[in-house]
Amino acid sequence: MLKKELGFGIIGCRMGLSHAIGLKLCKGGKLVALCDKREDILKNAMKRTNLSEKDCYTDYRDLLKREDVDVVVVATPDQLHPEHTIAALEAGKHVLCEKPMALTVEECKEMIAASERTGKKLMIGQICRYTPGFIEAKKLIDRGEIGELFFVESEYAHDYTHITGVDNWRIDPVRLRHPVLGGGCHAVDLLRWIAGNPYEVCAFSNKKVLTHWPVDDCTIGIMKFPNNIIGKVFVSVGCKRDYTMRSVFYGTKGTIITDNTSNFMTVYKERIADGERIFEGLSDQVMGIKYPVAINNHNTAGELSEFIDIILNDKPVKTDGREGASTVAACLALVESAAANGKNVKISYDF
Ligand SMILES: NC(=O)c1ccc[n+]([C@@H]2O[C@H](COP(=O)([O-])OP(=O)(O)OC[C@H]3O[C@@H](n4cnc5c(N)ncnc54)[C@H](O)[C@@H]3O)[C@@H](O)[C@H]2O)c1
Numbered sequence: 001m002l003k004k005e006l007g008f009g010i011i012g013c014r015m016g017l018s019h020a021i022g023l024k025l026c027k028g029g030k031l032v033a034l035c036d037k038r039e040d041i042l043k044n045a046m047k048r049t050n051l052s053e054k055d056c057y058t059d060y061r062d063l064l065k066r067e068d069v070d071v072v073v074v075a076t077p078d079q080l081h082p083e084h085t086i087a088a089l090e091a092g093k094h095v096l097c098e099k100p101m102a103l104t105v106e107e108c109k110e111m112i113a114a115s116e117r118t119g120k121k122l123m124i125g126q127i128c129r130y131t132p133g134f135i136e137a138k139k140l141i142d143r144g145e146i147g148e149l150f151f152v153e154s155e156y157a158h159d160y161t162h163i164t165g166v167d168n169w170r171i172d173p174v175r176l177r178h179p180v181l182g183g184g185c186h187a188v189d190l191l192r193w194i195a196g197n198p199y200e201v202c203a204f205s206n207k208k209v210l211t212h213w214p215v216d217d218c219t220i221g222i223m224k225f226p227n228n229i230i231g232k233v234f235v236s237v238g239c240k241r242d243y244t245m246r247s248v249f250y251g252t253k254g255t256i257i258t259d260n261t262s263n264f265m266t267v268y269k270e271r272i273a274d275g276e277r278i279f280e281g282l283s284d285q286v287m288g289i290k291y292p293v294a295i296n297n298h299n300t301a302g303e304l305s306e307f308i309d310i311i312l313n314d315k316p317v318k319t320d321g322r323e324g325a326s327t328v329a330a331c332l333a334l335v336e337s338a339a340a341n342g343k344n345v346k347i348s349y350d351f
Pocket of ligand 1: 037078080099164
Protein backbone atom coordinates (compact mmCIF):
# COMPACT_ATOMS: atom_id res chain seq x y z
CA MET A 1 0.00 0.00 0.00
CA LEU A 2 1.26 3.47 -0.84
CA LYS A 3 2.39 5.54 2.12
CA LYS A 4 0.62 8.81 2.85
CA GLU A 5 3.46 10.46 4.74
CA LEU A 6 7.17 10.06 4.05
CA GLY A 7 9.78 10.20 6.80
CA PHE A 8 12.73 12.46 6.01
CA GLY A 9 16.29 12.32 7.30
CA ILE A 10 18.72 15.16 6.66
CA ILE A 11 22.51 14.81 6.52
CA GLY A 12 24.36 18.13 6.92
CA CYS A 13 22.49 20.65 9.05
CA ARG A 14 23.32 24.08 7.60
CA MET A 15 21.79 24.19 4.12
CA GLY A 16 20.06 21.09 5.48
CA LEU A 17 18.32 23.26 8.07
CA SER A 18 16.77 25.25 5.24
CA HIS A 19 15.33 21.93 3.97
CA ALA A 20 14.05 21.12 7.45
CA ILE A 21 12.26 24.47 7.60
CA GLY A 22 10.89 24.05 4.05
CA LEU A 23 9.64 20.57 4.92
CA LYS A 24 7.39 22.03 7.61
CA LEU A 25 5.36 23.66 4.82
CA CYS A 26 4.97 20.42 2.84
CA LYS A 27 2.10 17.97 2.95
CA GLY A 28 3.09 14.31 2.89
CA GLY A 29 6.54 14.66 4.43
CA LYS A 30 7.78 14.78 8.01
CA LEU A 31 11.26 15.25 9.44
CA VAL A 32 12.19 12.24 11.59
CA ALA A 33 15.99 12.33 11.85
CA LEU A 34 18.99 14.65 11.52
CA CYS A 35 22.71 14.08 11.14
CA ASP A 36 25.70 16.36 11.34
CA LYS A 37 29.21 15.36 12.27
CA ARG A 38 29.55 18.57 14.29
CA GLU A 39 27.72 18.31 17.60
CA ASP A 40 27.25 22.08 17.98
CA ILE A 41 25.61 22.37 14.56
CA LEU A 42 23.50 19.27 15.21
CA LYS A 43 22.29 20.67 18.55
CA ASN A 44 21.31 23.95 16.96
CA ALA A 45 19.35 22.10 14.26
CA MET A 46 17.74 19.90 16.90
CA LYS A 47 16.47 22.97 18.75
CA ARG A 48 15.23 24.64 15.58
CA THR A 49 13.30 21.53 14.49
CA ASN A 50 12.07 20.29 17.88
CA LEU A 51 13.47 16.82 17.29
CA SER A 52 14.66 14.93 20.33
CA GLU A 53 18.23 13.80 20.96
CA LYS A 54 17.46 10.17 20.06
CA ASP A 55 16.65 11.31 16.50
CA CYS A 56 19.93 13.15 16.00
CA TYR A 57 23.13 11.46 14.88
CA THR A 58 26.75 12.37 14.27
CA ASP A 59 27.31 9.32 12.02
CA TYR A 60 25.16 9.24 8.90
CA ARG A 61 25.21 5.43 8.86
CA ASP A 62 23.09 5.41 12.04
CA LEU A 63 20.51 7.66 10.38
CA LEU A 64 20.39 5.31 7.38
CA LYS A 65 19.53 2.37 9.67
CA ARG A 66 16.25 4.03 10.63
CA GLU A 67 13.32 2.23 9.05
CA ASP A 68 11.08 5.28 9.32
CA VAL A 69 13.44 7.30 7.08
CA ASP A 70 12.08 6.98 3.53
CA VAL A 71 13.87 9.97 2.02
CA VAL A 72 17.33 11.37 2.72
CA VAL A 73 18.36 14.94 1.98
CA VAL A 74 22.11 15.11 1.35
CA ALA A 75 23.27 18.62 2.26
CA THR A 76 26.90 17.95 3.06
CA PRO A 77 29.92 19.49 1.29
CA ASP A 78 29.93 18.85 -2.46
CA GLN A 79 32.77 16.33 -2.41
CA LEU A 80 30.78 14.10 -0.04
CA HIS A 81 27.62 13.93 -2.17
CA PRO A 82 28.59 10.68 -3.97
CA GLU A 83 29.43 8.81 -0.75
CA HIS A 84 26.32 9.94 1.12
CA THR A 85 23.95 9.60 -1.82
CA ILE A 86 25.09 6.12 -2.82
CA ALA A 87 25.01 4.88 0.78
CA ALA A 88 21.47 6.23 1.23
CA LEU A 89 20.25 4.67 -2.03
CA GLU A 90 21.85 1.35 -1.06
CA ALA A 91 20.05 1.57 2.28
CA GLY A 92 16.76 1.73 0.35
CA LYS A 93 16.10 5.46 0.69
CA HIS A 94 15.06 7.95 -1.96
CA VAL A 95 17.54 10.85 -2.14
CA LEU A 96 17.37 14.57 -2.70
CA CYS A 97 21.00 15.56 -3.19
CA GLU A 98 22.08 19.19 -3.09
CA LYS A 99 23.68 20.80 -6.12
CA PRO A 100 26.23 20.44 -7.58
CA MET A 101 25.56 16.72 -7.93
CA ALA A 102 29.29 15.90 -7.60
CA LEU A 103 32.70 17.27 -8.48
CA THR A 104 33.26 14.92 -11.45
CA VAL A 105 31.14 13.36 -14.18
CA GLU A 106 32.48 9.91 -13.23
CA GLU A 107 31.04 10.29 -9.74
CA CYS A 108 27.73 11.43 -11.22
CA LYS A 109 27.63 8.25 -13.28
CA GLU A 110 28.16 6.15 -10.15
CA MET A 111 25.29 7.95 -8.45
CA ILE A 112 23.00 7.38 -11.45
CA ALA A 113 23.98 3.70 -11.51
CA ALA A 114 23.19 3.38 -7.79
CA SER A 115 19.75 4.87 -8.30
CA GLU A 116 19.03 2.50 -11.17
CA ARG A 117 20.41 -0.52 -9.31
CA THR A 118 18.32 0.12 -6.21
CA GLY A 119 15.20 1.42 -7.99
CA LYS A 120 15.19 4.39 -5.61
CA LYS A 121 14.56 7.89 -6.87
CA LEU A 122 17.35 10.43 -7.06
CA MET A 123 16.63 14.12 -7.39
CA ILE A 124 19.29 16.85 -7.63
CA GLY A 125 18.42 20.09 -5.84
CA GLN A 126 18.66 22.53 -8.75
CA ILE A 127 16.74 25.08 -6.73
CA CYS A 128 16.63 27.81 -9.40
CA ARG A 129 13.94 25.79 -11.10
CA TYR A 130 11.74 26.60 -8.07
CA THR A 131 12.52 30.33 -8.01
CA PRO A 132 9.35 32.30 -8.85
CA GLY A 133 10.96 34.75 -11.33
CA PHE A 134 12.69 31.98 -13.24
CA ILE A 135 9.56 29.81 -13.33
CA GLU A 136 7.61 32.77 -14.72
CA ALA A 137 10.29 33.52 -17.33
CA LYS A 138 10.29 29.92 -18.52
CA LYS A 139 6.49 29.89 -18.78
CA LEU A 140 6.51 33.05 -20.92
CA ILE A 141 9.32 31.73 -23.14
CA ASP A 142 7.68 28.31 -23.61
CA ARG A 143 4.41 30.06 -24.53
CA GLY A 144 6.26 31.98 -27.24
CA GLU A 145 5.65 35.37 -25.65
CA ILE A 146 9.09 36.69 -26.61
CA GLY A 147 9.36 34.82 -29.90
CA GLU A 148 12.38 32.72 -30.65
CA LEU A 149 15.34 32.92 -28.28
CA PHE A 150 18.59 34.13 -29.78
CA PHE A 151 20.67 35.07 -26.71
CA VAL A 152 20.49 33.97 -23.08
CA GLU A 153 22.61 35.10 -20.17
CA SER A 154 22.79 34.46 -16.46
CA GLU A 155 25.17 35.61 -13.77
CA TYR A 156 26.02 34.23 -10.39
CA ALA A 157 27.53 37.10 -8.44
CA HIS A 158 27.86 36.20 -4.78
CA ASP A 159 30.53 37.39 -2.38
CA TYR A 160 31.97 34.25 -0.75
CA THR A 161 34.64 36.07 1.25
CA HIS A 162 33.14 34.69 4.47
CA ILE A 163 31.49 31.59 2.97
CA THR A 164 34.27 29.05 2.94
CA GLY A 165 32.12 26.32 4.54
CA VAL A 166 32.46 24.48 7.83
CA ASP A 167 36.11 23.35 8.04
CA ASN A 168 36.81 25.45 4.91
CA TRP A 169 35.82 22.74 2.42
CA ARG A 170 35.13 25.33 -0.30
CA ILE A 171 38.82 26.20 -0.37
CA ASP A 172 40.19 22.69 0.02
CA PRO A 173 43.34 22.64 -2.13
CA VAL A 174 43.05 18.87 -2.65
CA ARG A 175 39.46 18.39 -3.82
CA LEU A 176 39.25 21.57 -5.86
CA ARG A 177 35.76 22.99 -5.99
CA HIS A 178 35.67 25.52 -8.76
CA PRO A 179 33.16 28.37 -8.25
CA VAL A 180 31.76 27.76 -11.75
CA LEU A 181 30.68 24.33 -10.52
CA GLY A 182 29.93 25.20 -6.89
CA GLY A 183 27.78 28.31 -7.34
CA GLY A 184 27.86 28.88 -11.09
CA CYS A 185 25.98 25.60 -11.54
CA HIS A 186 22.84 27.59 -10.67
CA ALA A 187 23.33 29.90 -13.66
CA VAL A 188 24.42 27.11 -15.99
CA ASP A 189 21.48 24.93 -14.95
CA LEU A 190 19.07 27.83 -15.46
CA LEU A 191 20.35 28.38 -19.01
CA ARG A 192 20.20 24.64 -19.76
CA TRP A 193 16.61 24.52 -18.46
CA ILE A 194 15.58 27.44 -20.66
CA ALA A 195 17.72 26.93 -23.79
CA GLY A 196 18.74 23.25 -23.81
CA ASN A 197 22.13 21.57 -23.53
CA PRO A 198 25.06 23.76 -24.59
CA TYR A 199 27.30 21.75 -26.91
CA GLU A 200 30.36 23.99 -27.14
CA VAL A 201 31.87 26.55 -24.75
CA CYS A 202 34.83 28.81 -24.25
CA ALA A 203 35.73 30.68 -21.07
CA PHE A 204 38.23 33.00 -19.41
CA SER A 205 38.87 33.50 -15.72
CA ASN A 206 40.96 35.50 -13.28
CA LYS A 207 41.53 35.99 -9.56
CA LYS A 208 41.82 39.50 -8.16
CA VAL A 209 39.79 39.41 -4.96
CA LEU A 210 40.02 36.03 -3.22
CA THR A 211 43.70 35.76 -4.00
CA HIS A 212 44.28 33.14 -1.28
CA TRP A 213 41.72 30.75 -2.83
CA PRO A 214 43.10 27.77 -4.78
CA VAL A 215 40.84 28.56 -7.76
CA ASP A 216 40.00 31.62 -9.85
CA ASP A 217 37.18 33.73 -8.39
CA CYS A 218 35.81 35.21 -11.63
CA THR A 219 34.88 33.43 -14.85
CA ILE A 220 33.08 34.46 -18.01
CA GLY A 221 31.87 31.76 -20.37
CA ILE A 222 30.34 31.84 -23.84
CA MET A 223 28.13 28.94 -24.83
CA LYS A 224 26.47 27.60 -27.97
CA PHE A 225 23.02 26.06 -27.51
CA PRO A 226 20.74 24.12 -29.89
CA ASN A 227 18.63 26.13 -32.39
CA ASN A 228 21.47 28.57 -32.95
CA ILE A 229 21.01 30.22 -29.53
CA ILE A 230 24.14 31.74 -28.05
CA GLY A 231 24.65 32.48 -24.38
CA LYS A 232 26.87 33.78 -21.64
CA VAL A 233 27.46 32.99 -17.99
CA PHE A 234 29.33 35.19 -15.55
CA VAL A 235 30.43 33.82 -12.19
CA SER A 236 32.10 35.89 -9.49
CA VAL A 237 32.50 34.82 -5.90
CA GLY A 238 34.68 37.76 -4.87
CA CYS A 239 32.48 40.61 -6.16
CA LYS A 240 31.64 43.45 -3.79
CA ARG A 241 27.89 43.71 -4.20
CA ASP A 242 24.72 42.02 -2.97
CA TYR A 243 23.94 38.51 -4.22
CA THR A 244 22.30 38.38 -7.62
CA MET A 245 21.47 35.92 -10.36
CA ARG A 246 20.42 38.54 -12.87
CA SER A 247 19.38 36.71 -16.01
CA VAL A 248 18.29 38.03 -19.39
CA PHE A 249 16.49 36.13 -22.14
CA TYR A 250 16.46 37.81 -25.54
CA GLY A 251 13.86 36.65 -28.07
CA THR A 252 12.87 37.85 -31.52
CA LYS A 253 9.72 39.49 -30.14
CA GLY A 254 10.75 40.51 -26.66
CA THR A 255 13.16 40.35 -23.77
CA ILE A 256 12.85 39.20 -20.16
CA ILE A 257 15.08 40.41 -17.34
CA THR A 258 14.71 38.59 -14.07
CA ASP A 259 16.62 37.76 -10.94
CA ASN A 260 16.42 35.67 -7.79
CA THR A 261 16.98 38.63 -5.47
CA SER A 262 14.62 41.31 -6.75
CA ASN A 263 10.89 41.42 -6.31
CA PHE A 264 10.00 42.21 -9.91
CA MET A 265 10.81 41.04 -13.40
CA THR A 266 10.78 43.15 -16.54
CA VAL A 267 9.27 41.99 -19.79
CA TYR A 268 9.85 44.01 -22.97
CA LYS A 269 7.51 43.19 -25.81
CA GLU A 270 6.86 44.38 -29.29
CA ARG A 271 3.34 45.78 -29.21
CA ILE A 272 1.14 44.18 -31.84
CA ALA A 273 -2.48 45.07 -32.69
CA ASP A 274 -4.28 43.65 -35.73
CA GLY A 275 -0.94 42.44 -37.01
CA GLU A 276 0.49 45.98 -37.08
CA ARG A 277 3.19 47.30 -34.81
CA ILE A 278 2.04 50.32 -32.82
CA PHE A 279 4.52 53.10 -32.22
CA GLU A 280 3.58 55.27 -29.30
CA GLY A 281 4.74 58.88 -29.11
CA LEU A 282 8.01 59.62 -30.81
CA SER A 283 9.76 56.42 -29.91
CA ASP A 284 9.62 52.98 -31.43
CA GLN A 285 11.03 51.47 -28.25
CA VAL A 286 9.27 48.37 -27.06
CA MET A 287 7.47 48.62 -23.75
CA GLY A 288 9.05 47.38 -20.53
CA ILE A 289 6.43 45.98 -18.17
CA LYS A 290 7.39 45.26 -14.59
CA TYR A 291 5.72 42.28 -12.92
CA PRO A 292 5.94 41.65 -9.17
CA VAL A 293 7.49 38.30 -8.29
CA ALA A 294 8.23 36.71 -4.93
CA ILE A 295 11.97 36.44 -4.29
CA ASN A 296 12.04 33.04 -2.51
CA ASN A 297 15.44 32.09 -3.89
CA HIS A 298 15.77 29.08 -1.60
CA ASN A 299 12.36 27.57 -2.25
CA THR A 300 13.12 24.29 -0.52
CA ALA A 301 9.40 23.86 0.22
CA GLY A 302 8.61 23.91 -3.52
CA GLU A 303 11.43 21.50 -4.28
CA LEU A 304 10.52 19.09 -1.47
CA SER A 305 6.79 19.20 -2.26
CA GLU A 306 7.54 18.15 -5.80
CA PHE A 307 9.79 15.30 -4.65
CA ILE A 308 7.13 14.08 -2.22
CA ASP A 309 4.54 14.04 -5.02
CA ILE A 310 6.98 12.23 -7.33
CA ILE A 311 7.64 9.52 -4.73
CA LEU A 312 4.09 9.06 -3.49
CA ASN A 313 2.66 8.93 -7.00
CA ASP A 314 5.62 7.18 -8.65
CA LYS A 315 6.26 9.94 -11.18
CA PRO A 316 9.54 10.54 -13.02
CA VAL A 317 12.00 12.94 -11.42
CA LYS A 318 12.49 16.10 -13.51
CA THR A 319 15.91 17.06 -12.15
CA ASP A 320 17.13 13.47 -12.00
CA GLY A 321 20.73 12.24 -11.96
CA ARG A 322 21.15 12.76 -15.70
CA GLU A 323 19.99 16.38 -15.43
CA GLY A 324 22.32 16.97 -12.49
CA ALA A 325 25.19 15.32 -14.37
CA SER A 326 24.49 17.41 -17.48
CA THR A 327 24.87 20.60 -15.47
CA VAL A 328 28.11 19.27 -13.93
CA ALA A 329 29.44 18.39 -17.42
CA ALA A 330 28.64 21.87 -18.78
CA CYS A 331 30.26 23.57 -15.76
CA LEU A 332 33.38 21.42 -16.01
CA ALA A 333 33.69 22.23 -19.71
CA LEU A 334 33.78 25.93 -18.78
CA VAL A 335 36.43 25.25 -16.13
CA GLU A 336 38.50 23.26 -18.65
CA SER A 337 38.24 26.01 -21.23
CA ALA A 338 39.19 28.75 -18.77
CA ALA A 339 42.22 26.73 -17.64
CA ALA A 340 43.32 26.58 -21.29
CA ASN A 341 42.80 30.31 -21.84
CA GLY A 342 39.57 30.13 -23.82
CA LYS A 343 40.10 26.90 -25.75
CA ASN A 344 36.89 25.64 -27.40
CA VAL A 345 35.54 22.67 -25.48
CA LYS A 346 32.79 20.38 -26.76
CA ILE A 347 30.44 18.82 -24.22
CA SER A 348 29.36 15.20 -24.23
CA TYR A 349 26.15 14.21 -22.47
CA ASP A 350 26.81 10.51 -22.59
CA PHE A 351 25.48 9.32 -19.23
N1 LIG B 1 20.66 25.17 -3.17
C1 LIG B 1 21.35 26.21 -2.75
O1 LIG B 1 21.08 27.35 -3.09
C2 LIG B 1 22.49 25.96 -1.82
C3 LIG B 1 22.90 26.95 -0.94
C4 LIG B 1 23.97 26.69 -0.07
C5 LIG B 1 24.59 25.45 -0.13
N2 LIG B 1 24.17 24.50 -1.02
C6 LIG B 1 24.83 23.19 -1.08
O2 LIG B 1 24.49 22.50 0.12
C7 LIG B 1 25.61 21.72 0.56
C8 LIG B 1 26.00 22.17 1.97
O3 LIG B 1 26.43 23.51 1.91
P1 LIG B 1 26.48 24.43 3.22
O4 LIG B 1 26.52 25.83 2.75
O5 LIG B 1 25.39 24.03 4.17
O6 LIG B 1 27.91 24.00 3.78
P2 LIG B 1 28.42 24.17 5.29
O7 LIG B 1 29.86 23.90 5.28
O8 LIG B 1 27.93 25.45 5.83
O9 LIG B 1 27.66 22.99 6.04
C9 LIG B 1 27.92 21.64 5.76
C10 LIG B 1 27.52 20.81 6.97
O10 LIG B 1 27.76 19.42 6.69
C11 LIG B 1 28.36 18.86 7.85
N3 LIG B 1 29.14 17.67 7.47
C12 LIG B 1 30.32 17.64 6.83
N4 LIG B 1 30.73 16.37 6.66
C13 LIG B 1 29.78 15.59 7.21
C14 LIG B 1 29.63 14.19 7.36
N5 LIG B 1 30.55 13.34 6.88
N6 LIG B 1 28.54 13.72 7.99
C15 LIG B 1 27.62 14.59 8.49
N7 LIG B 1 27.70 15.92 8.37
C16 LIG B 1 28.77 16.42 7.74
C17 LIG B 1 29.21 19.96 8.43
O11 LIG B 1 29.51 19.75 9.79
C18 LIG B 1 28.32 21.17 8.21
O12 LIG B 1 27.46 21.40 9.29
C19 LIG B 1 26.69 21.93 -0.47
O13 LIG B 1 26.62 20.91 -1.43
C20 LIG B 1 26.34 23.26 -1.12
O14 LIG B 1 26.85 23.37 -2.43
C21 LIG B 1 23.14 24.74 -1.84
